[in-house]
């Protein structure tokens with residue numbers, strides 16, 4: 001899986017454990033999810049391009065840095081919304097697009113219901129965010145839309161991914177890097193990630 005970056009550290013592993021635990025309440029789930037999202041954004045930012053600027057300290061002028069590219073965050077509704085605050089806190093000038101997709105429970109195919117994205121997709125770094133990569137149908141559809149709109153520099157950020165979804169990304173979008181905080185074993189017959197954490201959207205928003 002050459003396009004996969006597994007973002008692991010002891011804090012992430014502890015927080016993934018909170019997410020997996022069926023006894024974790026909504027507010028604890030949301031906090032753990034937000035903390036993991038910080039680790040993801042830090043890892044993704046390692047590829048951001050910088051340009052040098054002069055900065056005047058109280059003592060002298062020295063070298064400083066600015067992020068060169070416009071960053072666009074694209075949460076996949078609805079569960080992706082839960083990760084936005086961590087990304088925005090670290091990249092306050094980011095623009096935010098929204099893509100509404102929900103997975104049909106029987107066919108597991110994504111059904112789209114909303115698109116609203118900033119204009120400058122073609123010159124920006126686009127970070128698609130969603131807690132879960134299962135079959136990969138939703139992420140693939142989101143990328144197809146963004147590429148059709150001109151996006152050429154996209155990455156995907158997940159909390160948890162199934163090998164089936166990573167494989168689909170390699171097949172459908174081999175140019176895209178997938179960042180995830182956990183790579184799980186497999187999907188079950190209903191398309192749920194095993195061992196997984198259940199449905200991130202339902203657990204975040206209390207709609208179980």
Ligand code: PRP
Nearest residue numbers: 077078079102103134135136137138201
């Ligand atoms: C979940 C998840 C992803 C998608 C992953 O969303 O947040 O968007 O399923 O599945 P896939 O890789 O098989 O496409 P869901 O459709 O449950 O909608 P929600 O965010 O509204 O809960």
